[in-house]
Amino acid sequence: MHAVQRSIRPGEWFMVDNGRKIAILLEVKTKPHDVKMIRAVTYQPRSEDRALIGYFPDMQTAAYVTWGEWVRATRTSPAQSED
Numbered sequence: 001m002h003a004v005q006r007s008i009r010p011g012e013w014f015m016v017d018n019g020r021k022i023a024i025l026l027e028v029k030t031k032p033h034d035v036k037m038i039r040a041v042t043y044q045p046r047s048e049d050r051a052l053i054g055y056f057p058d059m060q061t062a063a064y065v066t067w068g069e070w071v072r073a074t075r076t077s078p079a080q081s082e083d
Contacts, residue, residue, distance in 0.1 A: 004063050013059070014043065015066055023053065023066045030055070038062035 004013050004025065011027035021043040028039045040053035040062050053069055056062035 004059070015040075015063060015070075017070065022070050024050070025059065025062050025066065028055075040066045 004015050006013050007024075013025040014021045015023040015025060023043050024041050026039045026041075028037055029035065030037050037055045037057060038059055038061075039055050041050040042053065044050045053066050054062075056065060
């Protein structure tokens with residue numbers, strides 16, 4: 001089961017899968033017009049090890065795409081597991 005949990009930092013959330021952090025969602029303002037976006041990156045303890053997932057217009061879209069990327073990266077299809 002996945003969920004989005006608020007961090008102790010304002011404007012930051014963690015996406016978790018069964019209690020395991022899988023992504024960080026952060027509210028940012030993009031230049032030059034200061035448009036609020038949600039930036040999603042993979043979760044790693046060290047920031048230099050994180051990978052950008054993307055920038056999204058709202059939390060719902062960010063969570064949907066981030067979860068989809070996680071599922072594609074970690075789940076195997078039934079056809080792959082029948083080798």
